[in-house]
Amino acid sequence: xxxxxxxxxxxxxxxxxxxxxxxxxxxxxxxxxxxxxxxxxxxxxxxxxxxxxxxxxxxxxxxxxxxxxxxxxxxxxxxxxxxxxxxxxxxxxxxxxxxxxxxxxxxxxxxxxxxxxxxxxxxxxxxxxxxxxxxxxxxxxxxxxxxxxxxxxxxxxxxxxxxxxxxxxxxxxxxxxxxxxxxxxxxxxxxxxxxxxxxxxxxxxxxxxxxxxxxxxxxxxxxxxxxxxxxxxxxxxxxxxxxxxxxxxxxxxxxxxxxxxxxxxxxxxxxxxxxxxxxxxxxxxxx
Amino acid sequence: xxxxxxxxxxxxxxxxxxxxxxxxxxxxxxxxxxxxxxxxxxxxxxxxxxxxxxxxxxxxxxxxxxxxxxxxxxxxxxxxxxxxxxxxxxxxxxxxxxxxxxxxxxxxxxxxxxxxxxxxxxxxxxxxxxxxxxxxxxxxxxxxxxxxxxxxxxxxx
Numbered sequence: 001x002x003x004x005x006x007x008x009x010x011x012x013x014x015x016x017x018x019x020x021x022x023x024x025x026x027x028x029x030x031x032x033x034x035x036x037x038x039x040x041x042x043x044x045x046x047x048x049x050x051x052x053x054x055x056x057x058x059x060x061x062x063x064x065x066x067x068x069x070x071x072x073x074x075x076x077x078x079x080x081x082x083x084x085x086x087x088x089x090x091x092x093x094x095x096x097x098x099x100x101x102x103x104x105x106x107x108x109x110x111x112x113x114x115x116x117x118x119x120x121x122x123x124x125x126x127x128x129x130x131x132x133x134x135x136x137x138x139x140x141x142x143x144x145x146x147x148x149x150x151x152x153x154x155x156x157x158x159x160x161x162x163x164x165x166x167x168x169x170x171x172x173x174x175x176x177x178x179x180x181x182x183x184x185x186x187x188x189x190x191x192x193x194x195x196x197x198x199x200x201x202x203x204x205x206x207x208x209x210x211x212x213x214x215x216x217x218x219x220x221x222x223x224x225x226x227x228x229x230x231x232x233x234x235x236x237x238x239x240x241x242x243x244x245x246x247x248x249x250x251x252x253x254x255x256x257x258x259x260x261x262x263x264x265x266x267x268x269x270x271x272x273x274x275x276x277x278x279x280x281x282x283x284x285x286x287x
Numbered sequence: 288x289x290x291x292x293x294x295x296x297x298x299x300x301x302x303x304x305x306x307x308x309x310x311x312x313x314x315x316x317x318x319x320x321x322x323x324x325x326x327x328x329x330x331x332x333x334x335x336x337x338x339x340x341x342x343x344x345x346x347x348x349x350x351x352x353x354x355x356x357x358x359x360x361x362x363x364x365x366x367x368x369x370x371x372x373x374x375x376x377x378x379x380x381x382x383x384x385x386x387x388x389x390x391x392x393x394x395x396x397x398x399x400x401x402x403x404x405x406x407x408x409x410x411x412x413x414x415x416x417x418x419x420x421x422x423x424x425x426x427x428x429x430x431x432x433x434x435x436x437x438x439x440x441x442x443x444x
Contacts, residue, residue, distance in 0.1 A: 198409050198422060199398040209396065210365050216342070216349040217361040250415035255408040 032061055032281075035075055038170040040279040047276040049177060053208055054222065059278050060230075060286055063212070063221040068233065071285040080162060080231030080283025083155070083238045087163035090156065096147030105144060110167055117165035117280050118174050121269040123181045130184040132268055133161050134240065134260065152259040153243040162229045162238055165282035173226050173280060175272045188270025191263055197254025203271070223248075225268070226275040227284025238283055241268050308428045311403045320391030321379035326401060326428035331436025339430050340437070345400060347434070355441060366397060374443040381435045385426070400426040 032040040042059040046052075061069060075081045091102045091109050106112040120133045131139070137160055138149040150157035177185040195202045206215065207223030214220070229238040242259035245267055249256040257263040307328025309315075316322055325331075340347040341359050348356060350365035372381065384391055386401035401424045409418040426434070 194407060196407050198406050198418070198425065200406060201396065201398070205396045206365075213364040214361070215363045215365050216346070220365075246415065250410065250413055252410075253412060254406075254410040254415075255417040256410070256415040 030062070030066065030069055032059070032069070032073065032279075034073055034169065040170060040281060041172060041277065042279070044277045047273065050274060053204075054274070057224065057275060057278055058211075058222055059275075059281060059284075060221040060224055060227055061281065061284060063219050064286060068285060068287055072281070078231065078283065078285055079236070080229070080238055080285060083159040083231075084163050084166055084283060087156075087159035090160060091163060096141065096145035098144065098146040100145045102140070102145075105140075109163060113164045113167040115168055115171060117168035117282065118171045119176065121175060121181075121184075121265060121272060123176065123179065125180075128180075130181050130265055130269055132242075132260075132265055133164060134242075135265070137161065137164075153240055153246075155237065158229045158238040158240045158243075161240055162283045165229065165280060168280040169282065170279050172277050173272060173275045175269060175276060177269070177273045181269065184266045185269050185273060187263075188266035188268070191267045192270055195252075196249055197252030199252045199254075201252040203248070203267075222274075223271065224275040224278060225271050226278040227281035227286070229282055230284045230286050233285070233287045241271070311401050311424050314386060314401065316383055316387070316390045317379070319380070319383075320387075321377065321383040322386055323379045325432055326382065326386065327432050329429065329432065331429075331432030331434070333433065333437040333440050335430075335433040336437030339426065339434055344430065345426055345434060350397070353441070369438060369441055371441060371443040373439040373441045376438075378435060378439055381438045382431065385431050385434050385438075398425060400424060401428070401431050 032042050034040065040059070040061075042062050043056055046054040046057045050057075061072060071077050071079070088109065094101045094104070102109070117133065120136070121130050123129075124131045124136075127139075134152055134157055137157065141147040142149050150160070175181075192203045195205070203223060206220050211220050211222045225241045225244075228241045228244070230244070231237070232239050240259075242264045245264050246256045246259060257267075309324065309326050309328075314322060314326065315324075337356055337359065339345045340353070340356060342349070347353070347369070348359060348362045350363040352362040352364070352368040352370070354368075354370050356362070376384065380391070384397075387399040388395040388397040389399060403422040403424050406422075409420075409422055410416060411418045
């Protein structure tokens with residue numbers, strides 16, 4: 001494969017058209033440092049539980065063009081940060097019958113939420129279930145604030161997920177897959193390797209067996225979710241993992257699972273665990 | 288009356304065409320995964336293939352590079368190049384590969400283009416909703432024949 005490098009001095013408008021028109025390949029040796037400060041691990045040894053299915057794990061950032069990569073290197077260039085700012089206002093907004101905001105219990109998001117994203121999805125002892133960050137946010141809204149739950153893939157929810165996630169940027173993903181989470185993890189693994197739909201494709205067909213290959217104009221990545229929620233140039237908004245899972249399964253000509261379903265919770269735990277060791281990047285920027 | 292006769296005649300002709308077509312469930316594969324008989328009962332038309340092999344129908348070039356189709360952008364790298372396919376395979380073997388490659392290569396990632404059952408959670412095209420059964424095959428019998436006819440023209444240089 002040949003490598004192409006493009007001018008970084010393009011305007012936003014021109015940039016968008018380049019991203020859609022040319023499947024230029026990524027600069028795989030590039031290093032991701034955000035704001036000249038946060039050094040990201042974008043490539044590292046695969047976790048032991050992958051049993052050699054992958055030798056090294058790579059962030060989706062390493063598969064993108066240099067034009068897309070650079071957007072994530074400075075928060076002023078990262079369109080996802082606009083939504084993080086909006087969620088910060090939300091964090092301090094009182095909602096619901098209890099007259100509380102997120103801040104009423106959790107104070108400063110920067111200190112209280114540091115490290116949280118890195119270990120989610122996570123077993124919740126009281127509820128006796130594996131919970132995603134979205135589920136935990138809605139549990140807080142319903143049971144602590146007396147507020148309405150947010151729709152799983154809504155803009156408000158995804159922004160809140162991004163605000164909490166950004167407090168863990170640069171920390172390695174470290175989700176637990178053993179103990180009480182193990183059966184959920186195994187269910188997720190089963191789904192990962194199941195071939196769905198009339199195209200009869202599993203997650204693994206593209207993201208384990210064919211990463212780095214072109215499928216039409218798309219450069220297939222390992223499908224890592226350490227960068228979620230992700231700002232996609234394609235739809236110009238933040239997307240959470242379940243929204244992406246839904247899109248992927250839909251594209252196998254299958255009946256998808258619903259965001260927030262037991263199946264997608266299990267799949268999120270499993271896919272997150274495949275990225276144990278990569279840095280939390282949210283909000284990442286992809287095409 | 289005249290109109291009714293015409294309608295009946297048209298139906299008979301349509302019925303005759305369908306009678307020669309082999310339904311997806313009735314396809315007979317050889318031990319090696321080839322299909323000897325034309326699925327439509329008619330010869331393929333190679334000139335129709337480029338459109339079928341582009342996005343919207345078969346989208347073969349999403350995964351395969353084909354030099355003869357280089358005017359269509361963005362050929363994939365997931366499957367092998369199809370250049371020379373007509374020298375490597377017989378017509379019956381190519382028909383089997385397009386209809387259901389898993390009968391030739393067990394576990395192949397390639398979708399089966401003339402198969403309508405045995406799927407997990409089949410959907411209604413790309414809507415994400417449950418399929419209305421029975422499914423239509425991804426390509427019609429004649430489209431498979433057209434693609435096979437085109438592949439047979441891809442000879443080693």
